[in-house]
Amino acid sequence: MKRRKLEILNKILLLFLFISINLAAQEPEQRLKTLQDKFEKINSLSVDIVQKSGGAEVLSGKLLYKKENKFHLDIKNNLIVSDGNSIWNFNKKENKIIINTVDESDPSYFSFSTFVYEYPSQCYLSSEDNGEVLVLTPKAGSDLNFVKAKLWINKDDLVTRVELEGAGSDIEILFSNYRLNQSLADSRFIFSPPEGSTIIDLR
Numbered sequence: 365m366k367r368r369k370l371e372i373l374n375k376i377l378l379l380f381l382f383i384s385i386n387l388a389a390q391e392p393e394q395r396l397k398t399l400q401d402k403f404e405k406i407n408s409l410s411v412d413i414v415q416k417s418g419g420a421e422v423l424s425g426k427l428l429y430k431k432e433n434k435f436h437l438d439i440k441n442n443l444i445v446s447d448g449n450s451i452w453n454f455n456k457k458e459n460k461i462i463i464n465t466v467d468e469s470d471p472s473y474f475s476f477s478t479f480v481y482e483y484p485s486q487c488y489l490s491s492e493d494n495g496e497v498l499v500l501t502p503k504a505g506s507d508l509n510f511v512k513a514k515l516w517i518n519k520d521d522l523v524t525r526v527e528l529e530g531a532g533s534d535i536e537i538l539f540s541n542y543r544l545n546q547s548l549a550d551s552r553f554i555f556s557p558p559e560g561s562t563i564i565d566l567r
Contacts, residue, residue: 392489395498395517402521403480407431408548412541418533427539433466433475434553445555450567452555460562461555479526483513 408430415423425439433448443454446466454461486508487500500513511530518524522542528535557563
C-alpha cells in the first residue's frame with residue numbers, strides 16, 4: 365500500500381516537474397505576446413528617455429511617439445523629429461538642421477514597433493530575472509547589428525530599459541514616466557525649419 369502511494373506521489377511530482385519545465389520554456393514567448401498585446405492598445409505615448417553609449421550618457425529628454433513610427437524627441441541642444449519616413453535633426457545652438465531618410469538598420473535608431481515585432485521574429489528568445497527581462501539573440505543569417513538585445517518589462521507590460529550589445533559600442537536606453545494614448549497632432553511629427561537656419565538635406 366505504501367509502495368503504491370509512493371508510486372502515485374512520484375508520478376505527481378514528475379508531472380509537476382514536466383509542467384514546470386514546459387511553462388518555463390514557454391515563458392519568453394508568453395512574455396513577448398503580452399508585450400505585443402499591450403503595444404497593440406497604444407496609439408501614442410510620451411515618456412522620459414535617457415540614452416547611453418559605452419556607459420556614457422549621450423542624450424536625455426522627452427520623447428513623444430505616435431503610430432506608425434512617428435516621434436518627437438526634445439533634448440538639451442537638439443530637437444529630433446520623424447514622420448516615419450524622414451528624420452529632422454535640429455541643432456538649436458547652431459540653428460542648423462540635417463534631414464535624412466529613416467534608416468531602421470542603424471542600431472542607434474530606436475523604433476518601438478521594430479523591437480516589439482520585427483526583431484523577435486529574427487531572434488531566439490529567452491528570459492532573465494524571472495521573466496522581467498526578455499533576451500533576444502539573433503539567429504544565424506540575420507542582418508541585425510547586435511549580438512544580444514535585452515528588454516526590461518515592468519508590471520504594466522511597458523519597456524523600461526533596452527540594452528543592445530555588440531552594436532559597435534553597447535547602447536542602453538532608459539524609459540520612465542509613461543503617459544499613454546494622449547491626443548498628439550500629426551503636426552508634432554513634422555519639422556518646419558526656423559527662418560535663417562542652415563538646412564542640409566541628405567535624402
